[in-house]
Amino acid sequence: MRIKDQIIEFLKETDHYYSGEKISRHLNLSRTSIWKNIQELRKEGYDIAAATHLGYRLVSVPDKLSIREIKSGLDTKFIGQNIHYFETIPSTMEEACKLGLEGASEGTVVIAEEQTKGKGRLGREWNSPRSKGIYFTLIIRPNLFPTELPKLTLLTSVAVCEAIRMLTGANAKIKWPNDILINQKKCAGILTELNAEIDCVRFVTIGIGINVNEDISLPETAVSLAKASSASISRVRLTQEVLRRFETLYVYSLNNGFGQMIESWKSLSSTIGSNICINDQYGSITGRAVDLDEFGGLMIENEKGQIIKRMSGDVVEVSR
Numbered sequence: 001m002r003i004k005d006q007i008i009e010f011l012k013e014t015d016h017y018y019s020g021e022k023i024s025r026h027l028n029l030s031r032t033s034i035w036k037n038i039q040e041l042r043k044e045g046y047d048i049a050a051a052t053h054l055g056y057r058l059v060s061v062p063d064k065l066s067i068r069e070i071k072s073g074l075d076t077k078f079i080g081q082n083i084h085y086f087e088t089i090p091s092t093m094e095e096a097c098k099l100g101l102e103g104a105s106e107g108t109v110v111i112a113e114e115q116t117k118g119k120g121r122l123g124r125e126w127n128s129p130r131s132k133g134i135y136f137t138l139i140i141r142p143n144l145f146p147t148e149l150p151k152l153t154l155l156t157s158v159a160v161c162e163a164i165r166m167l168t169g170a171n172a173k174i175k176w177p178n179d180i181l182i183n184q185k186k187c188a189g190i191l192t193e194l195n196a197e198i199d200c201v202r203f204v205t206i207g208i209g210i211n212v213n214e215d216i217s218l219p220e221t222a223v224s225l226a227k228a229s230s231a232s233i234s235r236v237r238l239t240q241e242v243l244r245r246f247e248t249l250y251v252y253s254l255n256n257g258f259g260q261m262i263e264s265w266k267s268l269s270s271t272i273g274s275n276i277c278i279n280d281q282y283g284s285i286t287g288r289a290v291d292l293d294e295f296g297g298l299m300i301e302n303e304k305g306q307i308i309k310r311m312s313g314d315v316v317e318v319s320r
């Protein structure tokens, strides 16, 4: 761990003052060197109070998705243990793809405070204003066939939905395949891209976008967590929770199959049991969403009682 990271870890141990002498003894550094590092931390946005004879006290941390803050207290084994942070970037998807091709390890995260060309599903844009939301891409290298990948998107939506529920208390739901909604308005989305050969996955990039503190910049169909739950949400804490839940579900599903995850997905779904209209490249189907198939495809019963399957598309939930 770097010196500044260690100083912050010490200061986070207590709400009171931490003696400068103690820090310098632990780190085997002079008091002057500790002072210089504290000055640098202040420039990075940490509010650190200093008092003669008492030492230093951490008053507040900057509202940034910095590597230091995300890794502090993140108890995952590999998801999020290697993080690439950007103040601004066109899209974390492209950077993650580049890193994936260069051999980045499984669990690597590319995260940004702002995206200038954020990508959504079906060629749409993802609105990514600075420091308002969470925008990151996860690189994973699963030993799966390309046909099994939709299940990873479902798994990610379970991780994101559960993390949002836990931190906001809101009744977040998943709209097939992977939109997270609160009161029918979208608060998070997931974009999965694949780098593969015909029968083998090289790596997968999973992009997660969560509207956290946006106010006026969102379209009518979207909502931020702050607005939906009237709670103040720590972006760092939510990012950590998503990473932690993703790792648990991912490791469990690779070892034991995706059955349990699919059940969790169904219990969080607003789509199954709803009358829907789905649009994709084959046209439009209206019917009742009755189930998911083993690959994560949506099974729709039309008015003739026929079951039609779809692997992708845009769902409009008409009624329940």
Ligand code: BTN
Pocket (backbone or CB within 6 Å): 090, 091, 092, 093, 115, 117, 118, 119, 120, 121, 122, 124, 126, 134, 135, 136, 137, 178, 179, 188, 189, 190, 191, 207, 208, 209, 210
């Ligand atoms: C959707 O359309 O619902 C998917 C949205 C995915 C947005 C995230 S934000 C982080 C990552 N980088 C991107 O450019 N897109 C994804």
